[in-house]
Amino acid sequence: MTMTKPKLILFNGPRHSGKDTAALYCEAELGAYHFKMSGPIKAALRAMFSLSQDDVDYLESIKTSSTDILFGESYVSSQISFSECWAKQRYGIHVFGLLAARHLTKAIQDNPDQKLYVCSDSGFDHEAKPLLKIFGKNTLLVTIYRDGKTFEGDSRSYIDLPGVTRVSVTNNGSVSEYQATIRELVLGWVSEELRP
Numbered sequence: 001m002t003m004t005k006p007k008l009i010l011f012n013g014p015r016h017s018g019k020d021t022a023a024l025y026c027e028a029e030l031g032a033y034h035f036k037m038s039g040p041i042k043a044a045l046r047a048m049f050s051l052s053q054d055d056v057d058y059l060e061s062i063k064t065s066s067t068d069i070l071f072g073e074s075y076v077s078s079q080i081s082f083s084e085c086w087a088k089q090r091y092g093i094h095v096f097g098l099l100a101a102r103h104l105t106k107a108i109q110d111n112p113d114q115k116l117y118v119c120s121d122s123g124f125d126h127e128a129k130p131l132l133k134i135f136g137k138n139t140l141l142v143t144i145y146r147d148g149k150t151f152e153g154d155s156r157s158y159i160d161l162p163g164v165t166r167v168s169v170t171n172n173g174s175v176s177e178y179q180a181t182i183r184e185l186v187l188g189w190v191s192e193e194l195r196p
Helices: 021-030 039-049 054-061 075-091 094-110 125-135 175-194
Strands: 006-012 033-035 114-121 139-145 166-172
Touching: 006 021, 006 125, 006 175, 021 114, 021 125, 021 139, 021 175, 033 094, 039 075, 039 094, 075 094, 094 114, 094 125, 125 139, 139 175, 166 175
Parallel strands: 006 114, 006 139, 033 114, 139 166
Antiparallel strands: none
C-alpha cells in the first residue's frame, strides 16, 4: 500500500488514556513519524533546569507529583506554566502549533518518502489548526476515551477540528487489544486514499 500524500493522525485524550501507546505503536509497527506538540516546552524546561536524561525520565515517571528538581512544582504544572504564562503570552496562542508546523514542514522536505505522521499530544484546537495548512483533509483526529481518565486539573480538553475525519476509540482492554484497534483504524483510514 503506497500513499501519495502525507497524512497526519492527531491523538487526543486525557492523561493516561493511551495517546503515547497509540503513537508509539504507529511509529514502531506502521513506520509513522511521531512528534509531540509539547516537544519545545520539554526542551525549554530541560535547558532551563539543566536536566539530564535521567532527570527527564524520572520526571516523566512522576508527572503530576511535586519535586525539588523543579523547586516544588510537578513536571506537568511546570509545562503548563511555561506554556500558558510565558510562551503563549509572548508569542500568541498558536505558537506551539506554528512550531510543530515548521518542524513537520522540514521533516516532509527532508524525507519525502515518509507519508504517515502521528502526534500524541494534539494540544488545543488553535494549536492543531496550523497543521491543517500542511495536511488539510488528510488529517485524522482520534479521540480516546478511557474509564476513570478525565481532563480534570489539565488545561487541555477534547478538541474539534471541522473539516477533518474524526473517530473515537475506547481504551479499556489490554494493550494488545488497544493496539489492534489502532492498527485497524489507521490502516482502514489510510486505505481510503486507494479506493476508486
